[in-house]
Amino acid sequence: MTKVRDVIQRFELFAPKEMAEHGDPIGLQLGSLDADVHRMLISLDVRPEVVAEAIRENVDFIFAHHPAMFHPVKSFDLSVPQNAMYAELLKHNITVYAAHTNLDNANGGMNDWLAAALKLDSTRPLLQIHELPLLKLAVFVPKSAAESMRKALGEAGAGQIGEYQQCSFSSIGQGRFTPSAQAHPVIGKSLRPEQVTGEKIEVTLPYRLKDKVLTAMLSAHPYEKPVFDLFTVGGLGEKYGMGRVGELKQKMTIIEFAEFCKQVFSVPHLRVISKDLQQKVKKVAILGGSGGQFYPEALKSGAQVYITGDISYHTGHDILANGLSVFDPGHHIEQICKTRLKQKFDVWNKEEDWQIETVSSKLNTDPFKFI
Ligand SMILES: [Zn+2]
Structure with a gap:
């Protein structure tokens, strides 16, 4: 019988825990490493609707990118939706594991998937190399x-x-x-x-x-x-290292590149910070998640456009003043991990003879709607 431990050990050969940023609450979130796995759900987030999907799909293991427990539990009052979600998971014997910044940092992981989706060549990490x-x-x-x-x-x-x-x-x-x-x-x-x-x-x-x-x-x-x-x-x-810098195969204007990004990441809109929408773009930096604070590194890298999520108003002003162009397509573009992780687990499933079924969550867990 395949155990959660077996699946995690194989995954951590690819994205070792040591690659996670300090203080990131990765790893086993809920349940036991000794639990059996028959069917696993791969998700970007662990939200109540994802747990409902897991129960519907009859899975016993959720593998997520974002940790379920970003905030410590201070009571177990079940009127709190987050607590009720943990109770549902426990009631249905569903184990939850999260691979966050170790997956972002891994060679061949999240940031490489995002860079590959943009067809960037000659990529290297954007942030400090470890x-x-x-x-x-x-x-x-x-x-x-x-x-x-x-x-x-x-x-x-x-x-x-x-x-x-x-x-x-x-x-x-x-x-x-x-x-x-x-x-x-x-x-x-x-x-x-x-x-x-x-x-x-x-x-x-x-x-x-x-x-x-x-x-x-x-x-x-x-x-x-x-x-x-x-x-x-x-x-x-x-x-x-985190993030990637690379080059587009062909130069595009900021407007053309923004349209290309919308299509690549399947988003209806993205926020653009730029002084010159006709500027030609060749060198691009990308960092999945909330990377606003790292715009100085994007500037230093020589990138003309930096793509990341969760940019705040004042950070936007600083970026504009520094002459960098930034696209914020939202944090949810990291949903790319659902298909890419499934491909990896399907390969390991065969190699390790686990005989587990893998499904990717079909839900859009972006909290934002554009009206
Ligand atoms: Zn993220």
């Missing part, structure tokens, strides 16, 4: 276990360097130990000093594979107390 470190594992095994250990590490994904797989380096040496009276040594006897010819196997691995590789190493190790070193290698890890 790094998940490269790790190096050195594990010490008796020679008899070396081959199976190298195989286990390689199968877990360690030792991939560019187009080369299962890369490792070994050195032979002497290991020494004295088991206590309570120990259960595989080699040697209690209270007798032992010396064994062993192999030190060294592999590199990306941070996102840490748990998977360590689990594989520990289960392949013959010793009661495996000996290993794990350390980070600076500067060679996976780089990631």
Whole structure:
């Protein structure tokens, strides 16, 4: 039976929790990691109408982009709609998980989906670039276990360097130990000093594979107390960052580009801040969600247009004064995640042989209507 834990572990290989912004309440929102999953609903938001949809669709797991619990619960008064929603979820045994800024930051995640929808070329992160470190594992095994250990590490994904797989380096040496009276040594006897010819196997691995590789190493190790070193290698890890800057294939005027964005993001209107609607646009920055505060980075990047949601009146004035053009198509354009996440989960479903059904929410959870 597939557990919530299995689905989440696979997802977090793609968008590790460590990529989330500090203080973002991501992860398991409600329910249990040990709950079974038969059918999951993928949604941008967790709102009462989404929960009603989940119950109608008979799902046992909601995977959402926006955390359900942005605001802490101070009482469990069921006359509060948000609390009544949690009660409905609990009553119907529906587990809820949220992947927010870790999905925004992931390479191949939210901001890449938005940039790809605009067909941007040569994209790079808009905001500060962070790094998940490269790790190096050195594990010490008796020679008899070396081959199976190298195989286990390689199968877990360690030792991939560019187009080369299962890369490792070994050195032979002497290991020494004295088991206590309570120990259960595989080699040697209690209270007798032992010396064994062993192999030190060294592999590199990306941070996102840490748990998977360590689990594989520990289960392949013959010793009661495996000996290993794990350390980070600076500067060679996976780089990631929020937002994207890239170039349009063809120049367009601000007006033409605004029409293009309306069509791409299926919005009836978008708000435009610009001094010159006939200006030609080639370089564009985009950041899903509420990115008004980051307009200085968009300016610095050389983008002529910055696309983001939830721009406030005064921020709009500052943007205009700085000569940047900004489109605010709303926050709801992040609904792109519903189809893109479904595609990913459908691939993993086959690869991992989960046999779960995935459905994308059909609801529009944008709180705004244009009249
Ligand atoms: Zn958002």
